[in-house]
Amino acid sequence: MIKSEIIHPELLCALAKCGHKAKILIADSNYSFVTNASRHATIIYLNLSPGMISSTIILDKILCHINVESATLMAYPEDFDNTIEREYKKQLPASVEMAYVDRQAFYDMAKSDDTLLVIASGETRRFANILLTVGVVLR
Numbered sequence: 150m151i152k153s154e155i156i157h158p159e160l161l162c163a164l165a166k167c168g169h170k171a172k173i174l175i176a177d178s179n180y181s182f183v184t185n186a187s188r189h190a191t192i193i194y195l196n197l198s199p200g201m202i203s204s205t206i207i208l209d210k211i212l213c214h215i216n217v218e219s220a221t222l223m224a225y226p227e228d229f230d231n232t233i234e235r236e237y238k239k240q241l242p243a244s245v246e247m248a249y250v251d252r253q254a255f256y257d258m259a260k261s262d263d264t265l266l267v268i269a270s271g272e273t274r275r276f277a278n279i280l281l282t283v284g285v286v287l288r
Contacts, residue, residue, distance in 0.1 A: 153215040154213040163191040163266045164214050167283045172264040173211065176202045177277035180269070185256045186266040194213075199219035204272035205236050211281070217245050221258060224249040225276040227280065233277045255280065 155161055167173060177184055178199060182192050182255075195202045220241060225231050238247070250258065258264070258280055270277070 154210045155194065157195075159191070160193045160195075160268070161214075164211070166191075167215065167265050169268075169285050170218075170263065171283045171285055172258070172261070173215075173266045173268070173281045173283065174259050174264055175211070175268045175277075175279050175281070176271055177204060177272040178276065179275070180278055182267055182269045185259055186267045187260055187262055189262055190264050190267045192267045192269060194269045194277040198273055199273050201271040203272040204233065204277050207238065207268055208237065208240055208279070209269055210267060212240065215281075216284035216287060217241060217281050219248065219282045220245045220262060221248045221250060221255065221280040221282075222277050223255045223278055224251050228278065231232075233274045233278055237279055241284070254272050 153161070174186065178196055181211070186192065194206065220237065222234060255278065262281070
């Protein structure tokens with residue numbers, strides 16, 4: 150039995166395949182996981198029910214296993230109160246650069262061959278999709 154923050158066998162296997170510069174998408178419950186992801190990506194479905202399992206819980210557990218070099222979010226309207234963005238910023242190390250791109254550019258990035266893992270969450274908040282770039286292991 151593995152003593153780890155993550156015990157999902159397929160998720161652990163997919164994480165182990167993500168080296169430096171690989172991309173990991175944590176997608177909200179509105180995301181089209183199959184049509185807006187790389188055809189080479191492993192899709193892990195953790196979206197049992199709306200609100201279960203949230204993208205912030207997934208990010209928290211992922212951060213126990215990898216270093217993140219950068220993160221990309223979809224740009225959102227100025228008048229939108231993006232609570233999930235604030236939570237992501239609290240969770241990610243201060244050194245992680247956050248970029249914002251329009252919807253189509255985000256989809257294009259998620260469809261690139263660099264995206265090796267897509268995690269389908271039950272997150273119901275809008276603009277919760279986050280594309281992580283795996284960083285190097287710091288010793």
